[in-house]
Amino acid sequence: MTQPIDFYFEFSSPYGYFASTQVEALARDIGRTVNWHPILLGPMFKIMGSAPLTEIPLKGDYARHDFVRTARLFGIPYSHPEKFPIATLAAARAFIHTRQQDAAKAPELALALYRAFFAQGRDISDAQVVLDVAQDCGLDRGQTAAGIADEAVKAQLKEENAQAMARGVFGSPFIIIDGEPFWGFDRFPHIRAWAEQA
Numbered sequence: 001m002t003q004p005i006d007f008y009f010e011f012s013s014p015y016g017y018f019a020s021t022q023v024e025a026l027a028r029d030i031g032r033t034v035n036w037h038p039i040l041l042g043p044m045f046k047i048m049g050s051a052p053l054t055e056i057p058l059k060g061d062y063a064r065h066d067f068v069r070t071a072r073l074f075g076i077p078y079s080h081p082e083k084f085p086i087a088t089l090a091a092a093r094a095f096i097h098t099r100q101q102d103a104a105k106a107p108e109l110a111l112a113l114y115r116a117f118f119a120q121g122r123d124i125s126d127a128q129v130v131l132d133v134a135q136d137c138g139l140d141r142g143q144t145a146a147g148i149a150d151e152a153v154k155a156q157l158k159e160e161n162a163q164a165m166a167r168g169v170f171g172s173p174f175i176i177i178d179g180e181p182f183w184g185f186d187r188f189p190h191i192r193a194w195a196e197q198a
Contacts (some may be wrong), residue, residue, distance in 0.1 A: 004033040011088035014067040017114040019173035030195040038092035046132025077119035086125035129131035
């Protein structure tokens with residue numbers, strides 16, 4: 001039996017957004033399924049002594065250009081958010097809560113949250129916006145709000161992040177397939193080639 005691929009993503013990551021629109025197709029192409037894992041890049045940046053891509057001199061200007069170019073090349077709706085980067089605790093907790101309640105619904109929520117932020121200009125650092133998006137996905141607003149505030153969900157997100165770092169995850173998107181790590185949306189062709197050779 002082939003193992004699922006582990007897909008690590010941060011809701012404030014443009015490349016994570018691009019990858020989220022393609023990862024299920026990638027998995028199907030190589031005969032796999034996907035385990036979706038929300039992460040928070042802030043703690044990872046602290047460990048690495050790094051910062052969000054757009055805040056790094058020279059590289060930041062390139063990144064902002066590449067976000068738009070990548071979206072255009074792959075036909076993905078994109079409008080660089082006015083407020084960027086953002087804290088994504090509420091979005092990540094909502095995802096974890098949804099995954100616990102209805103695992104099949106969680107990727108749909110992730111895609112909707114990504115679209116809201118990167119295509120519709122909605123600030124998903126605001127828990128009320130997250131709840132609006134969840135409600136639009138057919139999720140119960142009250143239950144999702146309770147999930148975002150649930151101490152067990154908060155602890156699960158921290159554990160998810162710790163486990164990701166223990167596996168060597170340091171960015172978004174990050175895919176691990178059969179123990180092999182791949183960082184970046186531009187690594188999708190490499191994953192296909194690796195899977196074929198493996």
